[in-house]
Amino acid sequence: MDDLAIARALHVLAIVHWIGGVAMVTWVILPAVARLAEPGRRLDLFEAVEGRFGRQARWSVTIAGATGLYLTHRLDAWDRFLDPAYWWMHAMLALWAVFTVILFVAEPLFLHDWFRREARVAPERIMRRVQRAHHVLLTLALVTIAGAVLGAHGALLW
Numbered sequence: 001m002d003d004l005a006i007a008r009a010l011h012v013l014a015i016v017h018w019i020g021g022v023a024m025v026t027w028v029i030l031p032a033v034a035r036l037a038e039p040g041r042r043l044d045l046f047e048a049v050e051g052r053f054g055r056q057a058r059w060s061v062t063i064a065g066a067t068g069l070y071l072t073h074r075l076d077a078w079d080r081f082l083d084p085a086y087w088w089m090h091a092m093l094a095l096w097a098v099f100t101v102i103l104f105v106a107e108p109l110f111l112h113d114w115f116r117r118e119a120r121v122a123p124e125r126i127m128r129r130v131q132r133a134h135h136v137l138l139t140l141a142l143v144t145i146a147g148a149v150l151g152a153h154g155a156l157l158w
């Protein structure tokens with residue numbers, strides 16, 4: 001087994017953990033929180049459950065980024081970023097950058113405090129926003145995964 005195959009396997013495993021977790025939060029945990037808790041308690045419950053995944057996701061996002069860059073280097077695929085036909089390469093990089101900023105910058109620096117302040121004023125509105133943001137990111141992630149698998153196996157070349 002060569003280093004390229006190992007990097008590809010690690011890349012996909014990291015994506016499974018990371019985006020699988022986002023799907024679990026979006027489709028299972030958020031609806032359960034909305035059903036089970038009083039509006040004023042929803043953010044607390046959500047953060048208690050989701051906080052553990054957020055810490056784990058920092059690892060999977062880091063592994064996905066490192067292996068993705070390694071694959072790009074090993075395949076000598078940097079020029080793909082100049083070709084719109086490889087939109088799925090741009091999508092992977094953009095999605096990774098968005099999650100990196102959320103998990104490593106926004107959440108520790110201000111997102112958490114902002115949620116708390118908003119939840120005191122309008123708890124239902126903030127949970128609706130959290131839900132919408134998760135749906136948007138999950139949809140983009142699924143399109144990216146489909147594009148990357150099709151693209152990596154030659155199905156998107158025209």
Ligand code: HEM
Nearest residue numbers: 015065068069071072092093095096141144145148149152
């Ligand atoms: C820094 C960010 C990333 C870089 C530089 C990157 C780069 C790459 C490269 C070079 C490949 C191999 C393409 C080929 O074999 O022709 C690949 C495969 C793949 N990537 Fe990424 N990636 C990144 C992030 C992501 C993200 C965020 C996702 C999904 C949410 C993703 C999903 C995939 C998938 C599903 C494959 C296809 C695996 C296969 O079927 O062989 N990647 N990536």
